[in-house]
Amino acid sequence: xxxxxxxxxxxxxxxxxxxxxxxxxxxxxxxxxxxxxxxxxxxxxxxxxxxxxxxxxxxxxxxxxxxxxxxxxxxxxxxxxxxxxxxxxxxxxxxxxxxxxxxxxxxxxxxxxxxxxxxxxxxxxxxxxxxxxxxxxxxxxxxxxxxxxxxxxxxxxxxxxxxxxxxxxxxxxxxxxxxxxxxxxxxxxxxxxxxxxxxxxxxxxxxxxxxxxxxxxxxxxxxxxxxxxxxxxxxxxxxxxxxxxxxxxxxxxxxxxxxxxxxxxxxxxxxxxxxxxxxxxxxxxxxxxxxxxxxxxxxxxxx
Amino acid sequence: xxxxxxxxxxxxxxxxxxxxxxxxxxxxxxxxxxxxxxxxxxxxxxxxxxxxxxxxxxxxxxxxxxxxxxxxxxxxxxxxxxxxxxxxxxxxxxxxxxxxxxxxxxxxxxxxxxxxxxxxxxxxxxxxxxxxxxxxxxxxxxxxxxxxxxxxxxxxxxxxxxxxxxxxxxxxxxxxxxxxxxxxxxxxxxxxxxxxxxxxxxxxxxxxxxxxxxxxxxxxxxxxxxxxxxxxxxxxxxxxxxxxxxxxxxxxxxxxxxxxxxxxxxxxxxxxxxxxxxxxxxxxxxxxxxxxxxxxxxxxxxxxxxxxxxxxxxxxxxxxxxxxxxxxxxxxxxxxxxxxxxxxxxxxxxxxxxxxxxxxxxxxxxxxx
Ligand SMILES: Nc1ncnc2c1ncn2[C@@H]1O[C@H](COP(=O)(O)OP(=O)(O)O)[C@@H](O)[C@H]1O
Ligand SMILES: [Mg+2]
Numbered sequence: 107x108x109x110x111x112x113x114x115x116x117x118x119x120x121x122x123x124x125x126x127x128x129x130x131x132x133x134x135x136x137x138x139x140x141x142x143x144x145x146x147x148x149x150x151x152x153x154x155x156x157x158x159x160x161x162x163x164x165x166x167x168x169x170x171x172x173x174x175x176x177x178x179x180x181x182x183x184x185x186x187x188x189x190x191x192x193x194x195x196x197x198x199x200x201x202x203x204x205x206x207x208x209x210x211x212x213x214x215x216x217x218x219x220x221x222x223x224x225x226x227x228x229x230x231x232x233x234x235x236x237x238x239x240x241x242x243x244x245x246x247x248x249x250x251x252x253x254x255x256x257x258x259x260x261x262x263x264x265x266x267x268x269x270x271x272x273x274x275x276x277x278x279x280x281x282x283x284x285x286x287x288x289x290x291x292x293x294x295x296x297x298x299x300x301x302x303x304x305x306x307x308x309x310x311x312x313x314x315x316x317x318x319x320x321x322x323x324x325x326x327x328x329x330x331x332x333x334x335x336x337x338x339x340x341x342x343x344x345x346x347x348x349x350x351x352x353x354x355x356x357x358x359x360x361x362x363x364x365x366x367x368x369x370x371x372x373x374x375x376x377x378x379x380x381x382x383x384x385x386x387x388x389x390x391x392x393x394x395x396x397x398x399x400x401x402x403x404x405x406x407x408x409x
Numbered sequence: 410x411x412x413x414x415x416x417x418x419x420x421x422x423x424x425x426x427x428x429x430x431x432x433x434x435x436x437x438x439x440x441x442x443x444x445x446x447x448x449x450x451x452x453x454x455x456x457x458x459x460x461x462x463x464x465x466x467x468x469x470x471x472x473x474x475x476x477x478x479x480x481x482x483x484x485x486x487x488x489x490x491x492x493x494x495x496x497x498x499x500x501x502x503x504x505x506x507x508x509x510x511x512x513x514x515x516x517x518x519x520x521x522x523x524x525x526x527x528x529x530x531x532x533x534x535x536x537x538x539x540x541x542x543x544x545x546x547x548x549x550x551x552x553x554x555x556x557x558x559x560x561x562x563x564x565x566x567x568x569x570x571x572x573x574x575x576x577x578x579x580x581x582x583x584x585x586x587x588x589x590x591x592x593x594x595x596x597x598x599x600x601x602x603x604x605x606x607x608x609x610x611x612x613x614x615x616x617x618x619x620x621x622x623x624x625x626x627x628x629x630x631x632x633x634x635x636x637x638x639x640x641x642x643x644x645x646x647x648x649x650x651x652x653x654x655x656x657x658x659x660x661x662x663x664x665x666x667x668x669x670x671x672x673x674x675x676x677x678x679x680x681x682x683x684x685x686x687x688x689x690x691x692x693x694x695x696x697x698x699x700x701x702x703x704x705x706x707x708x709x710x711x712x713x714x715x716x717x718x719x720x721x722x723x724x725x726x727x728x729x730x731x732x733x734x735x736x737x738x739x740x741x742x743x744x745x746x747x748x749x750x751x752x753x754x755x756x757x758x759x760x761x762x763x764x765x766x767x768x769x770x771x772x773x774x775x776x777x778x
Contacts, residue, residue, distance in 0.1 A: 300495035303462050308509035308556075309483040322499045 164188070164377035187378035199379070201354060202361035206340060207386065209271055209357060213278040213339035214332045217286055220279070221331060222324070225290035226316050230302070240291075243284040251281060255348055262349060269350055274357070277349070278339040286331045293327025294320055329397035333390065340387055358383045412438045412596045413459065413564060418468035420454055428454045429620045432468070436598065436613075441590050443599045445607035446617035447643065452600040455617070456566050459598065460489050472563055488557035489566040492573065494549045496541040496556075503528075503537040506555045520559075527558045530589065547578045554586075558593065565597040571606065583609055604644050608632065616640045634767075638775030641690050641767055647725060647736045650696065652689045653771055656682055665689060668731020672761060673708050682768060688775055690767035696737040696759045698726060698744050709758040710735065714751055724748050728757055735759070 165183040192199050227233075228240060258277050259268075267273030297320055305319045321328065343359040350356055362379045365372045418432040428451045436442050444452045457463040459470060461482035470478040477485045488509070496505050503524060510520045528534045531551045541549055550570060557565055570586075571579045587610060590597060601607055607614050608628045616623040616631060616639075624636035635641035641649045654667030663674040663682075667689070696710070712728035712735055723740035726748060737759055739745055751757070769775040 298493065298495065300491045300493055301497065303460075304489070304491060304495040304556075305497070305508075306462070307460060307482045307487065307489050308560075309512040314512070319497065 160377045160380050163373055164381050166374055168372070168374050187374050188382065191375055191378045191382060198353065199358075199361065199382070202356050202358045203382075203386070205271060205355065206357040206359075206383075209274050209278065210336045210339040212275050213282065214336040216275065217279045217282045217335040218290075218328060218332050221283055221286035221290050222321065222328065223316075224283075224287045225294055226320055228287065228291045229294035240288070243287055246284045247288070252344060254281070255344060258345065259348055269352055269355055271355065273349055274346060275339075277345050278335075278342060281345075282335040282338040286335060289331055289334070290324065290327050293324040297323045326398050329394040333394050336390055337387060340383075412436055412440070412473060413598070414469075414471040414474075415459075416469040416471070418455075418458060418470065419466050420451070420458060420463065421466045427620060429458070432622060434615065434622065434625070436596060439594050439596055441597045441599065441610060441612045442615060443601060443607040443611035443613070444615045444617055445601055445604055445643075446623075448602050450617050451620045452602070452617055453568055456489070456568050456598065456600050459564070460487055460566055461485050485564075486562050487564040487566055488560045488562040489568065490553050490557050490570045492569040494541075494553040494573075496549060496552055498541050501538050501540055502533065502544070502552050502555075505541065505552055506559050509556065509560050523559045523561075527555045530558065530592065531555050546574055547582065550574060550582060554589070558589075561595075563596065565595050567597065567599040569601055570599075572601070572603070579606075586610060605646060608644070614644075616643065618643070634777065635690075636777050638688055638690070638769050641769070641775075641777075645692060647693050647738070649767070650691045650693065650735050652691075652730075652733070653686075654689065655686055656684050658684045668733070670710055670730060672710060674761075682778065686771040687778070688769040688771050690769060691761065691765065692767075693725065693736040693738040694740075695762065695765035696735070697741070698737055698739050698748065698757060698759060709760045712757055712759060714753055714755040714757055716753070717748055717751070726757070728759070 164187055165185070167182055167184070167186070170182060228236060258280070262268055262273045262277060265273070265276075267276065301319060301323075302315050305315050310318060341359060342357070346357045346360050347363075350360065353361075358379075362376060362383065365376045365379065413434075413436040415432050415434040418429060419427070420429040421427050432455065444455060446452055454463060458465050461477070461480060461484075465478055468478070469476055472485055472487070497508065500508065506527065507520050507524050510523065515523075524537070525534075528537060531554060533548065533551050533555060536544060536548060536552070541552070544552065550573075553570070571582050574582060583606060590610075599610060611628050613625060614628055614631045615625050616636075618639050624631055624640045626634075631640065631644055635644060635649075638651065642651060652665075652667040652670075654665050654670075657664045657666060665672045665674065665687075710730060712730045714726065714728050715734070716727040718725040718727065723738050724745050726737045726739060728735050728737065739748055768778040770778060
């Protein structure tokens with residue numbers, strides 16, 4: 107039916123079309139790419155500029171902080187501020203660092219252990235109140251945290267946990283939990299049901315399915331949630347400010363506040379402390395980063 | 410003793426959706442049984458009841474004489490191959506295959522031995538260190554089967570294991586599965602909606618429709634003596650031709666009238682049928698084209714040619730009879746070349762032979778007579 111001549115003619119047309127279209131497509135791709143880069147650059151600048159500003163301020167001498175010169179290279183830079191922050195007041199900064207670290211790590215661990223169990227149940231079991239429970243979590247998430255401080259204060263006080271690290275951990279877990287559950291549920295939802303059934307047939311109990319199938323497969327989600335809970339506790343200011351009043355129990359965000367005096371805020375020291383606060387969080391993020399690779403469930407099923 | 414026995418099994422979802430009712434089935438040791446039926450007829454549900462992934466609403470399940478209907482899967486000693494493979498993505502092929510053995514605390518040396526044997530049978534020895542994401546569809550399927558084999562369970566359950574493979578691979582895997590069964594010899598229950606797969610793989614076919622067993626038999630039995638209209642039209646490709654009409658007795662002559670055809674029943678038509686309304690089924694291969702001059706008589710169906718489907722080894726002739734379609738298969742060379750010369754609308758004659766007719770009651774169920 108199809109003679110070689112026809113085929114030849116057709117393929118020629120097809121080729122010509124292809125080349126021209128490919129060229130246009132590539133042009134289009136390039137311009138889209140350029141546009142994307144510009145947008146990304148703008149936002150990166152907005153995000154990074156304050157950070158750069160703080161870094162520069164941290165390296166400046168007190169009297170240079172307010173110099174109007176924008177010339178970055180002209181200044182007199184040193185690590186003096188960092189040394190001062192770390193050693194002042196018998197190195198109390200390190201105690202705050204320790205407090206913050208203990209609180210944030212424990213908050214992250216406790217919160218994720220609790221949240222993963224709850225998320226597994228919400229994802230896999232059908233029980234009365236399941237839907238309502240999920241809505242409630244969302245609802246709690248929508249309240250501004252400040253509103254919760256007063257009731258939280260009463261609870262913590264009646265537990266006798268004011269001014270203690272465990273009280274803060276409790277409060278932070280409570281505030282990080284709803285979002286963690288919702289986030290982890292989303293990850294558990296992506297694990298195909300048949301995997302779980304295969305595991306049950308292989309002989310796993312419900313608990314085994316949770317620990318040996320669901321948890322490893324939701325590892326990226328767990329890493330993200332760990333980081334989220336860690337940061338929630340690490341950066342928190344209002345609750346810590348309300349609950350803690352002994353200097354030795356301070357966390358970093360409220361400790362740093364001691365650099366603010368009524369008439370004389372020590373910007374150079376605050377900036378140095380700010381940088382010092384950011385570093386541990388950065389380390390935690392870098393440590394968790396390899397786990398946050400997507401596509402861990404790839405290859406389980408047909409597609 | 411039968412290996413698996415289902416007694417009056419039924420399953421109702423949410424107290425209203427009846428998915429299975431009154432399932433009775435005995436499967437003997439070493440049998441390869443295929444559950445076949447259209448989509449949504451309850452095949453997977455039945456398999457999942459046997460596996461213990463669902464609880465029956467009513468009825469009993471016995472494996473080797475032990476009642477297991479309310480036992481968890483782990484106590485039933487079964488293995489299942491899922492439609493979507495369900496491999497553990499975070500484990501290597503070897504870990505996937507031996508996971509069940511590890512959970513059962515089988516000694517390491519034994520596990521290694523079994524893994525070696527199974528991977529050799531399936532030809533996946535070179536893949537053992539890969540992750541599922543690094544495998545092709547066919548390879549994943551093999552691993553999924555391997556995971557079942559190493560366990561050496563009492564029962565193998567397969568839920569449409571080949572339906573995600575392309576046609577060529579599916580045909581190859583079908584043969585491999587048959588060979589595997591002959592080698593391993595375990596009792597297997599295999600679910601599919603593909604009647605061809607059912608015919609080629611099964612020792613015995615169980616045809617399921619609307620949650621009920623329609624027929625149980627060897628592939629040949631089911632093909633040659635379908636129990637009702639549903640089975641008759643489901644099994645076999647192309648679909649069996651079906652005519653609804655009246656059987657009339659006029660003196661010595663027995664005539665079946667449908668549409669404007671009056672088909673006189675010739676030799677071999679000795680079924681003791683009473684006159685009345687029936688459904689008549691004729692398989693396409695039993696309706697071979699005749700030569701017009703010789704066959705233009707009362708024992709032929711007269712039809713108009715619609716489409717010729719050339720398959721190479723045969724031609725399927727689709728024709729029209731009184732508004733209905735009729736399919737005839739022609740595989741004889743002379744006839745094939747003659748058909749090639751015919752055009753749409755040509756009048757053709759299809760001789761009917763009494764021995765190959767299937768009579769059904771003219772009811773909804775359409776039981777075989
Ligand atoms: N968990 C369930 N809840 C409610 N209905 C279900 C459930 N599982 C299956 N069904 C229904 O049961 C019927 C049979 O399903 P299934 O056994 O999967 O059919 P098949 O495997 O033959 O295609 C379908 O109509 C399906 O909607
Ligand atoms: Mg199914």
